[in-house]
Amino acid sequence: MAEKLLFIVFAAFAVAGALGVITRSNVVHGLILLVFTFINVAGIFLLTQAHFLAVIQILVYAGAILVLFAFVVMFLNLREFQQEEQFHRGQKWAVVVLAPVMLAEIVFVVTAVTWSSVGDGFTPEAIAAQGGNVMVLGEQLFTKMLLPFEIASLILLVGMVGAILLAAKEDGESVCLREWDDDDCVSASLVEREV
Amino acid sequence: MTTQDLIPIIPELILVLAACLVLVVEPFLKVDKTANVAIALTALLASGVVAVGLAGREQAAFTNMIVLNEYAIFFKVLFAAAGALTVMMSPRYLEASGRHMGEYYALLLFAVVGMDVMAASRDLIAFYVGLELMAVSSYLLAGFLRYQVRSNEAAMKYFLTGAFASAITLYGISLVYGMTGATNYEQVGASLLASGDSLAVGLATALVLVGMGFKVSVAPFHMWTPDVYQGAPTPVAAFFSVGPKAAGFSAMLMVFLTVFEVSSPTWSVLFIVLAILTMFVGNAFALTQKNVKRMLAYSSIAHVGYLLAGLGALGRSGTDLVAGESILFYLAAYTFMNLGAFGILAYLKTQQPATFKYSLADFAGLGRRSPWAAVLMGLFMFSLTGMPGTAGFVGKLYLFSSVVKADLAWLAVIAVLFSAVSAYYYLRVIVYMFFREPEVEYATKEPISGPLAASLALSAVGVVVIGLLPAWVLDAAQSSFGNFFG
Numbered sequence: 001m002a003e004k005l006l007f008i009v010f011a012a013f014a015v016a017g018a019l020g021v022i023t024r025s026n027v028v029h030g031l032i033l034l035v036f037t038f039i040n041v042a043g044i045f046l047l048t049q050a051h052f053l054a055v056i057q058i059l060v061y062a063g064a065i066l067v068l069f070a071f072v073v074m075f076l077n078l079r080e081f082q083q084e085e086q087f088h089r090g091q092k093w094a095v096v097v098l099a100p101v102m103l104a105e106i107v108f109v110v111t112a113v114t115w116s117s118v119g120d121g122f123t124p125e126a127i128a129a130q131g132g133n134v135m136v137l138g139e140q141l142f143t144k145m146l147l148p149f150e151i152a153s154l155i156l157l158v159g160m161v162g163a164i165l166l167a168a169k170e171d172g173e174s175v176c177l178r179e180w181d182d183d184d185c186v187s188a189s190l191v192e193r194e195v
Numbered sequence: 196m197t198t199q200d201l202i203p204i205i206p207e208l209i210l211v212l213a214a215c216l217v218l219v220v221e222p223f224l225k226v227d228k229t230a231n232v233a234i235a236l237t238a239l240l241a242s243g244v245v246a247v248g249l250a251g252r253e254q255a256a257f258t259n260m261i262v263l264n265e266y267a268i269f270f271k272v273l274f275a276a277a278g279a280l281t282v283m284m285s286p287r288y289l290e291a292s293g294r295h296m297g298e299y300y301a302l303l304l305f306a307v308v309g310m311d312v313m314a315a316s317r318d319l320i321a322f323y324v325g326l327e328l329m330a331v332s333s334y335l336l337a338g339f340l341r342y343q344v345r346s347n348e349a350a351m352k353y354f355l356t357g358a359f360a361s362a363i364t365l366y367g368i369s370l371v372y373g374m375t376g377a378t379n380y381e382q383v384g385a386s387l388l389a390s391g392d393s394l395a396v397g398l399a400t401a402l403v404l405v406g407m408g409f410k411v412s413v414a415p416f417h418m419w420t421p422d423v424y425q426g427a428p429t430p431v432a433a434f435f436s437v438g439p440k441a442a443g444f445s446a447m448l449m450v451f452l453t454v455f456e457v458s459s460p461t462w463s464v465l466f467i468v469l470a471i472l473t474m475f476v477g478n479a480f481a482l483t484q485k486n487v488k489r490m491l492a493y494s495s496i497a498h499v500g501y502l503l504a505g506l507g508a509l510g511r512s513g514t515d516l517v518a519g520e521s522i523l524f525y526l527a528a529y530t531f532m533n534l535g536a537f538g539i540l541a542y543l544k545t546q547q548p549a550t551f552k553y554s555l556a557d558f559a560g561l562g563r564r565s566p567w568a569a570v571l572m573g574l575f576m577f578s579l580t581g582m583p584g585t586a587g588f589v590g591k592l593y594l595f596s597s598v599v600k601a602d603l604a605w606l607a608v609i610a611v612l613f614s615a616v617s618a619y620y621y622l623r624v625i626v627y628m629f630f631r632e633p634e635v636e637y638a639t640k641e642p643i644s645g646p647l648a649a650s651l652a653l654s655a656v657g658v659v660v661i662g663l664l665p666a667w668v669l670d671a672a673q674s675s676f677g678n679f680f681g
Contacts, residue, residue: 109394109398112393112394114390115373116374146196146257147257147321148318148320148321148324151308151309151325151328152324154328155324155327158302158328158335161218161302161335162335165335165339166338
C-alpha cells in the first residue's frame, strides 16, 4: 500500500514536472523542473528495486546532462530567446489533434498488451540472489552485451573527435562574438593575450 | 567471448584500427595528408577483401549479437566499396575547401563500421548501437566544413532529425522488448508469432518504420535530405546518398523479415503507401530543381521510393525472397551510379571553386570544356534514368519484375511511370552539357587528381559491368538469402 502511494506521488510529480518543462518560457525554470522530473523518475526506479539505475539516473541525468544543459543555456542570449515564438502558430491545430490521438493510442496499447516483464528471468528476487543489481548488470554488460558495449565506446570516441573538430580553436582564427558585427571579431591570439 | 568470436568482425576490426591509426598519425602530418588517405584506403580495401575471403562461413558470434553470413558479407563488401570510392574523391575537394584533415577519414571509417554492424546484427541492441555509430559520424561529416554556413546548417538539421528518428525507433524497440522480454531478432520474432498480431505489434512496427524512414529519407520524413546533401561537402553527400541508405535498407530487410514477421500484412501496406508517396515527392521536386546537387538529393528520394515498392512486395510474397534479392541488387547498382554522379560534381567544384555553384547553367558547354567528365556524367545520368546497357536498367528491371511477381502489377506500372518522369530531369543535365552554350567562358582548368579520376573510372566500370554482366552481382544477392528460411 505504501509502495503504491509512493508510486502515485513520484509519478504525479514526474508528469507535473515534465509538463512544466514544456510550458515554461523561461529556460532556467524549465531546467530546474527537469531536474525535479529526473529525481522523481529515479524514485520510481527505486520502487521497482532497480537501485543502481536510480543512482545512475541521478548521477548521469540530474547531474552530468543537466550541467551540460545549464552550460548551453548560459551560452545563449536568453533575453532575446524568450521573446521568440516557441512554435509555429500554423502548426498549433496539428498539436491539438495529433497529440491526443497519439496519447489515446499509447494508453490503449499499454493497457491492452500483456507485458512480459521478466525477460531472461530477471525478477527482483533472482537479482538479489545473484548478488544485487550492480553485479548482475555488470556481468550482463561484459558478457552478453560485450559487443554493443564496445561499439558504444566507439561512439564516445567519435563524439570526442567531433567535439574537437567542431570547437577547437585554430591558429590565426578570428573569434567572432557576434557573427554579423565585424567590430566584435578579434583574432584568437589577441583574446589569449588579454586573458 | 572466445577468439572464435572475433572472426566475423575482422573486417570491422581492420577499419577501427585504421581509424585510430589515422587519428594518431594526423598530428605528425603538416599539409600533405597522403599518408592518412593511404591508410584509410588500404583499410577499406583490406576490409572488403577479407570480407570476400570469409565468404562461405556461417557463424554467429558474441552470444548471437551478430552473424557472419552471405548477407552480411554482401553488405560489408558494398560498404567498403562505397567508402573507398568516397575516400578517393575527397582529398582534392577538401584541399580546395581549405580544410583537409585526417579526422575526416577516421570518421568515414567509423561510419562504415557502424554500417557493417547494422547489416550483420541479429539483435536489436547491436543494431541500434551500429545505427548510432553511423549516425554520429555522419552528423560530423556533414558539418565538416565548419566555416561554411550551409555545412553547419546541414549538420544541425541532420543531427536534429536523426536524433528524433533514433528516439522513435527506440520507442518501437522498447515496445517490442516489453512484449517479448527479448532483443534477439529470432527470439522476438518467434515470441511475437506465438502471441499473434495485435495493435501493439502494429504500433511498434510503425514506430520502427517511421524511425528508419527518417534515416533513409522516406517521404514524408525526407525534409532534411535536400538541405543536408546540399550543405555537406560533396564527397560526403555522395557517401550519404548511398552508404547510410544501403545500411538502413540492410537493417530494415532483416528486422521486418524476422522481428516483425507476424505483422507483415501491416508493414507491407505501409511500405506500398509510402513507396507511392516517396516516388511522387522525389520525382516531382526533382523536376523543379535548378541546382544539380539538390536535384540528385530529390532523385535519391525517388530511388528510395522504388526500393520501398520492393519492400512492400516482399511483405506480400511470403517465403519467396526474390524481392529482397532485387533490393540488394538495386542497392549495389545504385551505389556506383550515384557515387559517380556526385564524384563528377566534386570534380567540377574543385575545378572552379569560386564560380561553380552546382546549378544547371554551370553545366552548359561542359561537353566541349571537359569531354571526359561530360561523357561520364552522361553515363551516370543514363544509368539513373534506367537506360538499357547500364546498371540502373538491370536494377529497375529486377526490382519491378519482383513487384509484379507479388501481384502488385499496378504498383510496378506506377514505378515505371515515375521512372519515365525522372528521365526529364536526368536528361536535362545531358542537354545542358552538350547542347547549351555557356553564358560566361570559364578559365582553363587544372588536371584532375589521380585518385578522383580512379574513383570516377571505377564507378563507371561498375555501372557498365553491372549493366552488361549482371549475373555476378545477382548471384551474390541471391546467395545472400540462400538459407534464410533454412
